[in-house]
Amino acid sequence: MLLPVVAGVDGSAESLAAAQWAAREAIRRARPHARRPARGRGPGRDGERAAGHRHLARRVLRRAEEHVSRTNPGVTVEAEQVEGLASGALVRASEGAELLVLGSRGLSGFTGFLVGSVALAVVARAARPVVLVRAGEEAADEHFAAPDGTPSVRTGHRDVVLGLDLGDPCDEVISFGFEAARVRGARLSVVHAWDPPSPFGPGPGEIGLADPPRQAAEWLGFMTAVLQVWRDKFPDVEVVEKVAAGSARSVLVRAASGAGLLVVGRRAGARPTVPRSGPVTHAAVQHVGCPVAVVPHE
Known part of the structure; x- marks a missing residue:
């Protein structure tokens, strides 16, 4: 149903x-x-x-x-x-x-x-x-401006931006992002933020490469592998993969500038006394100008 x-x-x-x-x-x-x-x-x-x-x-x-x-x-x-x-x-x-x-x-x-x-x-x-x-x-905010710069609903949809945590890539969040892009005929921009390695050595979960360009390439390769099954399920969705060094909060806010929709995840397992959405999700819903979809996951 x-x-x-x-x-x-x-x-x-x-x-x-x-x-x-x-x-x-x-x-x-x-x-x-x-x-x-x-x-x-x-x-x-x-x-x-x-x-x-x-x-x-x-x-x-x-x-x-x-x-x-x-x-x-x-x-x-x-x-x-x-x-x-x-x-x-x-x-x-x-x-x-x-x-x-x-x-x-x-x-x-x-x-x-x-x-x-x-x-x-x-x-x-x-x-x-x-x-x-x-x-x-308004409806026109979801679309690119017309060639003369005026708002329009006859142009293509702006990108759907998916914030992806490659340390915990959740099917529910990824599926929502791909489906949102599919029903709009929009491009899906998948973004992952990674922390540059500490000068004292890699921390937990960090890819052990001292060279930031090589580290970015490793993260990008991992993203490509994670998304391949979703590309196969949604062959009509154009996907752009992006990784950026920095805090997830600032990277997502920048990535969502000019987007039609931002998709982020929220862990829904534990039920604390005071429910919280998490720092990244909280920053996204507070500071991003486009609609924000918060997808719960286990």
């Missing part, structure tokens, strides 16, 4: 942008509909206050439905109002979804997301991929 694309909406501009992105993704992935639960704003209450919250949630859903249906007539929208704490409600909604799409809280004063506590909590706990979309994201 095909799973739906789910978007969480709360009436904010960024959640409406996320709903639009979810509708476009549903069309790309040939999903039957985009289900849209309204975010809860707190525990359910009796009386007039609870009735007011439910009324507001219905208005939010109607506005989101109208917004999406007007611009994406090929998508059937199934609205659902959920109650309870927002993060828990969204995590539960994601369990039966192909992916969950959320808006960020807004743009920071630098480059990308200023992610709210709800989005971060969902990213850290969801068992399915979560995509974060910034306020103001």
